[in-house]
Amino acid sequence: MTIYGVALLAISFLLGQWMGELLGDWLGIQANVGGVGFAMIFLMLGKEWLVQKKQMTAEMTGGIAFWSKMYIPVVIAMAASLNVKSAISSGSLALIAGIIPVLASFLAFPWIMKKFNPRHHG
Amino acid sequence: MDNLVGLIEKNGLIFGFLCIGIIFLVGEMLSKTIFRAKIPGSAIAIFLGLLLGYLGGLWSDGEKGIAGISLFAGIGLLGGSMFRDFTIVATALGANLELIRKAGWLGLISLLFGIVLFFVLGVLLAFAWGFRDAASLCTIGAGACTYIVGPITGAAVGASSEVIALSIATGVVKTIAVTIFTPIAAKRIGLKSPESAMAFGGMMGTSSGVAAGLAATDPSLVPYGAVTATFYTGVGCLLCPSLFYLILNLFF
Numbered sequence: 001m002t003i004y005g006v007a008l009l010a011i012s013f014l015l016g017q018w019m020g021e022l023l024g025d026w027l028g029i030q031a032n033v034g035g036v037g038f039a040m041i042f043l044m045l046g047k048e049w050l051v052q053k054k055q056m057t058a059e060m061t062g063g064i065a066f067w068s069k070m071y072i073p074v075v076i077a078m079a080a081s082l083n084v085k086s087a088i089s090s091g092s093l094a095l096i097a098g099i100i101p102v103l104a105s106f107l108a109f110p111w112i113m114k115k116f117n118p119r120h121h122g
Numbered sequence: 123m124d125n126l127v128g129l130i131e132k133n134g135l136i137f138g139f140l141c142i143g144i145i146f147l148v149g150e151m152l153s154k155t156i157f158r159a160k161i162p163g164s165a166i167a168i169f170l171g172l173l174l175g176y177l178g179g180l181w182s183d184g185e186k187g188i189a190g191i192s193l194f195a196g197i198g199l200l201g202g203s204m205f206r207d208f209t210i211v212a213t214a215l216g217a218n219l220e221l222i223r224k225a226g227w228l229g230l231i232s233l234l235f236g237i238v239l240f241f242v243l244g245v246l247l248a249f250a251w252g253f254r255d256a257a258s259l260c261t262i263g264a265g266a267c268t269y270i271v272g273p274i275t276g277a278a279v280g281a282s283s284e285v286i287a288l289s290i291a292t293g294v295v296k297t298i299a300v301t302i303f304t305p306i307a308a309k310r311i312g313l314k315s316p317e318s319a320m321a322f323g324g325m326m327g328t329s330s331g332v333a334a335g336l337a338a339t340d341p342s343l344v345p346y347g348a349v350t351a352t353f354y355t356g357v358g359c360l361l362c363p364s365l366f367y368l369i370l371n372l373f374f
Binding site for chain 2: 071075079094116
């Protein structure tokens, strides 16, 4: 049943968000802290558990896959409903902060590979 | 005509699906024709979304972009926090635990290194541009990670809508930069094996940028880059509004 997949996603989402709220309270920040990250971990663990129990059907996976494919459309909708007008005033920052770290990463990448690739350590 | 407008306003979310579908179609067409598929259609569609947000803001003189116009209010519902977080959690489906174990040490190191590097540089540049409050600095640093970590962080730490929009714009620029520069730099940085692709995906993070960049370099590397890149957003969402924000709070 497709709805079982959606329901698994929903319970992971709610539990994760709840943990985020609790962590936020605990840290003394009036905000949800890492709820989405926790929810993702719950979803993966829940999925693994069901796969091991042989209860994860293709239809259930489809119920989750539909929503995972909707994330870019939702991001587009989110972009369209933001206060872009005001962001334009400091627009050069978006260009600089988008490009400079990418170039820095390209420079650092060979170093990371050399330092941590297990192949180089035998 | 009044009937149609009334119908749309009553079924805003449904009209939102249609609008986003059309924006996506235009993005794909522009990608294929003008940019010869060098820039992914999704990245162009996101830019079109930001453009509409800008025009909507001008038109309605409000703070909600195109959703400030009552006819397009459904786009605001579709792009609101509920659907946004729900769909992003669903992307964890693509992360295979077994493959992640195989990426192992190298993947984890590059993942953490990448998030810290992008975040720190993003924060430093935002500071140089005159931002001085922890919430804005944290959101822009998170936006330098990906255009998803930015708004999630911004919502969590209570950044303004302008700063959140800026963080998304930053993340979108990053996606395009990774897409364009990856095939150019691949040979020089030794990006040729599955291991290096895993490290690359972990370090760069932006799933669509990594997938598009690797596809232009060597299509067989795409799944290896994608598996670590998938984790970047989750780990970023976990670290940026929590640990990184707390550290920033010590300074500002």
